[in-house]
Amino acid sequence: MDTRGRHETKWALVTLAVGVVMALAFIPQPLDAATDQTIAQWDMNEPSGNGTRALVDGSGNSQHGTIGSSVLSGVEYAGATGHKFTWVLPNQAPADPSRLDQVPSSTGLNPGTRDYAVIFRYRSTQNFGNVVQKGQAGSVNTGGYWKFEQPLGFMTCLFRDASTSATVKSPISTNDGQWHVIRCEREAHRLTLTIDGVVVSQRNAQPHNISNTRPITIGGKLNCDQIRITCDYFVGELDYVRIESS
Structure with missing residues (x-):
């Protein structure tokens, strides 16, 4: 050459x-997480036919809740045991709170102004549904709220108080029937969405102060009537839900 x-x-x-x-x-x-303290850990390993319908918090902080009577526990898939939320249209009447897992409100479960993260492992083949939330739109003026929903199969995380809101949305769909780990972390000036260990969406955000008296609901809204307010029921399975804070 x-x-x-x-x-x-x-x-x-x-x-x-x-x-x-x-x-x-x-x-x-x-990203390195700013949250390093587990506030609540619902492993959802309760056996099928759990007579007490108790949703057990494994964090040691006694943030226990109840499993809705229509929620199936002890469901196994691909090595995981979790809760199954059976088929229903998100706006199908009548409203049915038995489809929800619920955890009573507490100071520890409210984000306040702290760094705060919600993590869960889920699978679904549907393109709708609120997966987990604390409060809802009607509680904006009474402490704000946060929620996760999957419109068209794209996971979205929202934090909102009385004056400001921030949303991050996944650019990739996760309603493929496989397990996915979702994490949304709210820091003082940033909101970050991570899926299966990879950051997929991030935005700058104004500080939020979220502190309401609403329970955490898993599987849809609680304050709804399917007429004026839809319940946005989730259809799929959850392996666990965890809340972390700084």
Whole structure:
């Protein structure tokens, strides 16, 4: 090979290497979490036919709740045991609170102004439903709220108080019937959505102060009538739900 050929090959390799490095730089990477304290951990390992219908908090903080009588416990899939929320249209009447897992409100479960994260492992094949939330739109002026929903199969996380709100939405759908770990973390000036360990959406956000007296509901809304306010019921399975804070 002549000298010119060697130089051309050298520069081609350099260009390729630079391109690879730049491409890697734009692959979303997991962020170090600012939350390091588990506030609640609902493992959802209760056996089928759980007579007490108790939703057990494994964090040691006694944030126990109740399992709705229409929610199936002890359901196994791909090595996991969890709760199954059976088929229903999200706006199908009548409203049915027995489809919900509920945890009573407490100071510890409210974000306030702290760094705060909600994590859950779920699977679904549907394109609708509120997965988990504390409060809802009607509670904006009474402490704010947060929620996770999956319109068209794209997970969305919202934090809102009386004056400001912030939303992050996944650019990839997760209603493929496989298990996915969803994490949404609210920090003082940032909201971050992570799916299966990779950051998929992030935005700057004004500080929120969220503190309401509503229970945490898993599987849809509690204050709804399917006429004026739809219940947005979730259809699918949950392996666990965890709340962390700073």
